[in-house]
Amino acid sequence: MSNVNTLPPGIFAAADYIDLARQALEEPVWHYLACGSGREITVRRNRGAFRNDAILPRLLRDVSAGHTRCELAGETLAHPVLLAPVAHQSLFHGDAEFATAQASAATDTRMIVSTLASRRLEEIRPHCALSPWFQLYFQPRREDTLDLAARAEAAGYGALVVTLDSTIQSPGLNALRAGFDTRRDTDPVNLSTYPGPQPTQLRRDQSRIFQGLMQHAPGPDDLRLLLAETRLPVWVKGVLRVDDALMLRDLGVAGLVISNHGGRALDGAPASLDVLPQIRAAVGDDYPLILDGGIRHGGDVFIAMAKGANAVAVGRLQACALAVAGPLGVAHMVRLLREELELTMAQSGCASLAEITADLLQKRPE
Amino acid sequence: MSNVNTLPPGIFAAADYIDLARQALEEPVWHYLACGSGREITVRRNRGAFRNDAILPRLLRDVSAGHTRCELAGETLAHPVLLAPVAHQSLFHGDAEFATAQASAATDTRMIVSTLASRRLEEIRPHCALSPWFQLYFQPRREDTLDLAARAEAAGYGALVVTLDSTIQSPGLNALRAGFDTRRDTDPVNLSTYPGPQPTQLRRDQSRIFQGLMQHAPGPDDLRLLLAETRLPVWVKGVLRVDDALMLRDLGVAGLVISNHGGRALDGAPASLDVLPQIRAAVGDDYPLILDGGIRHGGDVFIAMAKGANAVAVGRLQACALAVAGPLGVAHMVRLLREELELTMAQSGCASLAEITADLLQKRPE
């Protein structure tokens, strides 16, 4: 945990924060942050997916009126980079989510606050300028889920983002090997008033996974109830399949985050970028899709847009910048990412996000 | 050879047993275990094959009644992971096959006992709960082969698994270089009463392979005789071709183990996973197929199922766990593998093995 709030020298790219974070963080926390689940197959796929397409520069275009304004579900954002919900931010900086919220305010960036934040959602809210969104994990008891949603609504959050792909989560293997201990090292204060899952007594022929952890997994009715009870738009995060995307859209979900939880949920899942085009094709042009997973550079943002995303979210970059330089670091990282995107747009002759179309990409030969 | 029977700390995944085994075993034995034949092309293919498909998670499925029960040739197993026949287990632990059998009993796991076991098949049997299967190598004399089969039947084994892909076997090159010596280091007690192959006197224009070692190789008639003489179901292990699979099914073979002997038989053979779909397509949905080769994680088991396997078998993981922590190690490894499978199923919304279908996989782009 750090309290540094100054920019270190020698940062020229958003991704530079990664190496610096590795140096700044204690090893268990670094591994907790960097790890994916299992063998990290999906972590590698996320990054590798951005190398399969080249960007074709266009010449002599006038981009002097260019901008990165992003229309997302009826709102206009200054740029399409969101701060993904990152849990337990006190691991990375003494001011935790307050620091991130300040960076969000300084850079016109939408922040998505995690259910597992280290600070109370009501206290985070005032640090934000733009109304943040609240990432919601379904709780074992329905009333607690609805209470969390009501609290977010009351506190002035702009939307709920329900994460559905990680009903079971555990730290990556390297984090466990390095001694990271979730109970000891984290404190999800937003859940402190809820009872939490009751330990299930399992028979010998029952499974710790199916009859244990998955007892509390939400089903379609839980989502329907939430949609009925909240006035906030509800997004769903963790979608990788076309049929799930269509089902969720038809249920009234406001938009989707195409995501594999940064490779932290099902190891072996495809890169989120690789499923984006088929989901975009299925849901049509007008349904909002956010992509996360593997974004390290503004050029990656460009590629995600060209493949059908309306916006992107960054998690690891955010936590790394927070660890290295607190609110200033997160703000700086966002600015660098945005300028990298603008540079890519300028060089490919795009004056707005709407001009970033699939024909600007070229598949690599072979 | 080890007699350790306690779990070492820091094991979070079934595959963690591999590195620990490398440390626990003397070098010649480690190389004997780890090696494939020849240049180990097939060993690498086995592992690599599991990286060609991604698993698509599904959301909001109810898996609270989920289980891994496996219907295999009319029987119901608690889970689809079998202990592949591993020869010479006294190399890995002082209790040899007895230890493995105890782990099998503790975890409801089917064990397949090797012809080349370090303990007598009659003495291994009582350590098992679930009736084990007996892996059978054809012997130079037909009567010895039938005697082995009769002994397995008499001792209460549930099936025979005839290995046909390794009529010629020798330790891998690294094992030979490290000084592993099959005659000195192993003692196949189940064969002690049979005369063994007579040394052939070869003429100069004859081949040590064709006129020597292959003289004793079984032909279709040997298999037909065995099928006629035994009351046990007969499986065949080592099948990689569609025509062989159909021929064996038509001969009355009970099921097949799609296998390249863990890369220890014909080096250059394809990954067993890569031929599985075409064999499944040829034999139809109802003919039982077990896959081995390259499985290191429950996610690999999932992929094998999605491509048409009814169950899988693990050899190297088994021997590694045995070397590291004896019966406890093998039991722990099986439990970890099973939980990894359950986790993958839960995250992809599969409540039973039957729901693991090919549409849950997505080929990697390119």
Add this chain to the structure above:
Amino acid sequence: MSNVNTLPPGIFAAADYIDLARQALEEPVWHYLACGSGREITVRRNRGAFRNDAILPRLLRDVSAGHTRCELAGETLAHPVLLAPVAHQSLFHGDAEFATAQASAATDTRMIVSTLASRRLEEIRPHCALSPWFQLYFQPRREDTLDLAARAEAAGYGALVVTLDSTIQSPGLNALRAGFDTRRDTDPVNLSTYPGPQPTQLRRDQSRIFQGLMQHAPGPDDLRLLLAETRLPVWVKGVLRVDDALMLRDLGVAGLVISNHGGRALDGAPASLDVLPQIRAAVGDDYPLILDGGIRHGGDVFIAMAKGANAVAVGRLQACALAVAGPLGVAHMVRLLREELELTMAQSGCASLAEITADLLQKRPE
């Protein structure tokens, strides 16, 4: 900066100059030279692209009258290797562009002098034998651009090469990290009489890229004006798209340099070689195309020709040879590259560049 003018021993291939330059140059300059922009994705693509095709040797052809004469836009060159415009050559050798010009004269090689040369274009000209071309960056003020063009024409340059793909340029990240500072380390003397870009005062909602740097980016009218005002043939450098190529040809541009600025402009752009065939197919056989990017060996020149280039240009090899051995080095590098090309031609039975056709290439299997 070096003043060495003798050939070091042990150079057997043009590419040998690269390793020697790494040793000869101070680290910031080496990184400035070697770096691409961003993550150097495009730098790697440029080099990798030449490995995707094999060259099929042909037997028994008579090449005793063979030559490398190159018809380019109505002129005949001794060979198809041009010296690409390399900026700031005083970084590499005390005689800077004078040295390169001397090498050009010694080897019948066309030199393209950069707008950002360290020596005045009027003073470079006399060192060349063959009339050099002048690479032109559009200046913030139109009159300055036209003045540069007029000076080149007056000094006896043979053509203008307008670079359009790098309206924004900055040193690569490794150069910045190593302390390279463009303002301190370079002096573009040819621009000393022009005012340079006026610092723009940006509002908070304006972008340093779009409303700042891109204000001065040229548009089609700038190019049309130049075409109307100069008597020199005008080439365009930095073309990677078919539509841009057709548009430029139709505007009256004399020919194109298919280039991604050696991976120094838009990182993420495709290898220039990979887009060459589609551009050649679109513009027809008679429109002149030069390729640069990734050429390290005469075999690469051959492949570029087979894919549709009329000539190639080398930048990094040129700067490396200049750094290692001054004019002698550049001349030697050109000779080596040319002999490597001749050797490849001889072995594939080509007696002239026109005989280097696409059917001499074979795509790699898979």
Add this chain to the structure above:
Amino acid sequence: MSNVNTLPPGIFAAADYIDLARQALEEPVWHYLACGSGREITVRRNRGAFRNDAILPRLLRDVSAGHTRCELAGETLAHPVLLAPVAHQSLFHGDAEFATAQASAATDTRMIVSTLASRRLEEIRPHCALSPWFQLYFQPRREDTLDLAARAEAAGYGALVVTLDSTIQSPGLNALRAGFDTRRDTDPVNLSTYPGPQPTQLRRDQSRIFQGLMQHAPGPDDLRLLLAETRLPVWVKGVLRVDDALMLRDLGVAGLVISNHGGRALDGAPASLDVLPQIRAAVGDDYPLILDGGIRHGGDVFIAMAKGANAVAVGRLQACALAVAGPLGVAHMVRLLREELELTMAQSGCASLAEITADLLQKRPE
């Protein structure tokens, strides 16, 4: 240069001779042997090509009458492995070609003696049992070429193998860097009575390659003359194109060696294995084709056969074995390679070379 004639311990595979040779040889000679031309692109392709196909084992086949007898141009050889023409064998062993010839006699192996042998062809012949073939380089003067052919015929050689793909040869770059000097280190005694190429006086506009080295390159008429003048069957080595193959067959050439000179001629050429199928398809089933390039294991021989070769030739393995253990080493290497082939045949159920068909291979997925 070595005179060792005993087998070192620890050799279990033919390819083991490579590492031992690296230790046994002085560095310049090792590099001369191991190097390819240029950047060694083709050397790597040769080896990599054998990894693109898997071999499908077949079960229950009777191979007890199996053999490796090879029908080649009307003759029956004990096995399909030939000793490729390797120049300058005194670099590798004191007995040079005499040692290789003795190994050939001991293992029923056809040896192809190089024009550049370190021993007189007439003196090598008696060491062979099976009549060797003579590899012929065209000499600057036609009468010298015909004299060489006549000498080979008179000495009892069985065929001529005209190498056409390396009219220009030079040691690889690493050999040059290590100080290898062809003139100093080698002595092509079979050419001592011929005048050799006259140094050409080149004008400034002439090319050392085209007007120098290629003046002496043979054309179709040279080949026709040789075919008319000799009574020996004439093979051509170095063919990679379908059109060349058909042209040579139609000229009356007895058979072809599909080869890229082990990656020592045109760097950038495809793997010889990769062009074999298309050439086999073009010339039909009955025209004899030998393949060399990249063979390190009997499994590679099997793959070459399955893709259309009638026999294979090994060069580097031969020279390595010669360097390590003289005639005994070469004989041992041949025996290992043959047994590796036999093992592969046995495991895939092939009792003769004719049964090694393309359907035994399976392309790797992706």
